[in-house]
Amino acid sequence: xxxxxxxAAGRVRLPRCVFLRRVWSMIARKEVRRGMKxxxxxxxxxxxxxxxxxxxxxxxxxxxxxxxxxxxxxHAPMAAFLVLPFETLWIHARAGSLDVGESAPDFSLNMLDHxxxxxxxxxxxxxxVVLIFGSYT
Amino acid sequence: MYITEAHPSDVWQMQSNIRENVVFASxxxxxxxxxxxxxxxxxxxxxxPALIDDFGNTxxxxxxxxxxxxxxxxxxxxxxYKSKPGPFxxxxxxxxxxxxxxxx
Numbered sequence: 001x002x003x004x005x006x007x008a009a010g011r012v013r014l015p016r017c018v019f020l021r022r023v024w025s026m027i028a029r030k031e032v033r034r035g036m037k038x039x040x041x042x043x044x045x046x047x048x049x050x051x052x053x054x055x056x057x058x059x060x061x062x063x064x065x066x067x068x069x070x071x072x073x074x075h076a077p078m079a080a081f082l083v084l085p086f087e088t089l090w091i092h093a094r095a096g097s098l099d100v101g102e103s104a105p106d107f108s109l110n111m112l113d114h115x116x117x118x119x120x121x122x123x124x125x126x127x128x129v130v131l132i133f134g135s136y137t
Numbered sequence: 138m139y140i141t142e143a144h145p146s147d148v149w150q151m152q153s154n155i156r157e158n159v160v161f162a163s164x165x166x167x168x169x170x171x172x173x174x175x176x177x178x179x180x181x182x183x184x185x186p187a188l189i190d191d192f193g194n195t196x197x198x199x200x201x202x203x204x205x206x207x208x209x210x211x212x213x214x215x216x217x218y219k220s221k222p223g224p225f226x227x228x229x230x231x232x233x234x235x236x237x238x239x240x241x
Contacts, residue, residue, distance in 0.1 A: 057201045066141050066203050067163070070149035087225050096201030096221035105199040106212040111138070111186040112174055124214040130232065131210065132185075133202030134223070136177035137144040137154055137161055 051083075058084055063091035104131075139174035140190045140197040143204035167192045209235045 026032055058080075061072040080086075098105070108119040123129050140180060144151045145163040154160060159201050164170040177189050190196045197203055205223030208216060218235030221225045 009193055029165045033186040035217055042163075064186055066143075067148055069161065070144070071179075089223050090225065092202055094203075096219075096220060096222075098208075098216055099201060100216050100219055101209055104208065104216050105196070107196045107199070109138075109190060109196065112178060112189060118186065118188055120210065121214060123210070123212075125212060127209045128217065128236070130201075130236070131138055131200065131208040132205070133138045133140050133197060133200060133207075134205035135140055135142045136180075137143045137146075137151070137159055 008115060054080070055084055056088065058086070058090050062090055138178070138190060138196060138200075138202060139170065140202055141194055142173070181231050191196075209233050209239060211239050 027036075061069050064072075074131055104120060106119065106121045108117050120129065142161060142163055142241070143146075144154055146154075147162040148158045150160070161173050161176075164173055170192065172173065174187055174189055181205060194203075194204070199206060205227055207218070207220040207227065207229075209218035211217040217239050218232060220231060226235065
């Protein structure tokens with residue numbers, strides 16, 4: 001192998017096809033193939049373990065309070081959004097415990113202009129209510 | 138329902154917010170939240186009533202509303218529609234279809 005590499009470095013100039021033929025014949029040897037297979041398997045296992053760990057970590061972070069989750073995501077590289085199943089994990093993490101058909105939890109909150117308080121249960125028997133949760137940022 | 142900021146500048150600032158000049162740090166009390174909510178309603182021209190969640194985020198937690206979500210509560214006080222969590226689940230067409238079902 002070292003001899004071949006030194007050939008490639010140009011100490012002895014060999015025609016390119018001869019060089020490639022020698023490299024190929026090396027790879028064709030069973031023991032070299034077996035060795036490469038072993039290395040490849042180990043690399044794949046490490047990558048798989050890393051991927052599972054990242055998915056588990058992200059799923060855990062998604063279940064934390066907004067500020068904690070935000071601080072984690074601030075440091076996450078953009079590539080993470082492409083490689084990890086972000087949307088699927090998010091939908092599960094933020095599923096919530098309410099189901100369609102259940103009673104909506106009552107609340108009594110101030111309107112923005114503090115003109116009055118609005119209580120959800122006051123609308124019962126009168127009209128349906130749309131709730132849109134959100135913020136400016 | 139105005140709740141905890143999704144991308145406050147002191148936690149997870151988004152570049153898109155900087156471009157649109159929507160840069161706010163996390164409110165530290167109810168009054169500050171109300172102030173940011175007021176700016177939001179004014180700048181976006183929101184016509185429907187805005188309620189401010191208490192600073193303990195009681196309602197947001199009960200409904201898992203963060204960062205954004207939609208619900209439809211029918212006349213019996215039951216949940217008729219629950220969107221998937223935003224931003225992915227924020228689909229006005231689904232809400233419209235649910236409203237049409239409830240209105241029948």
